[in-house]
Amino acid sequence: MELTNYLGLAAILFAIGSATVLLRRNSIVVFMGIELMLNATNLVLVTFARMHGDITGQLLAFFVMVVAAAEVVVGLAIIITIFRARRSASVDDVNLLQS
Template structure:
């Protein structure tokens, strides 16, 4: 099997994640789509690691996971705060910037 298939998969998942971020309104789903994009990147990293025969890609992937964990913690806290004040998790409701 050609190893580049993993990369194609990674690209496809990333793109689907991007679409999800732009079209879904539920903040939690949007957030999950962001996680999907990060995971797609991780897959690419791991594949590159194998391609080049070094562990640097895996280390990068590891760091991505750590940062993603941080992001989830803060992001979910923001969603909770938002939900608490507006009783809604829709990102479209938080559109006060235009005024």
């Protein structure tokens, strides 16, 4: 199978992820969109690593996984704090800070 197909798939996943971030209301879903973007990037990295016959891309993918995990910890903590204070996880309800 052509390696470029993987790149196409990754691009589609990345686009879906960004669309999710920009369009969806629920902050958990938005957050999942960001995770999807990161994982699409991992696929790109691994595919390029294969194309170049080079291990750096795979290495980078591991780092991305660790960083994504750290981001989940902080992100979910913030989302839960907001939810406990306001009983809502909608992105639209977070609107006190507009002049």
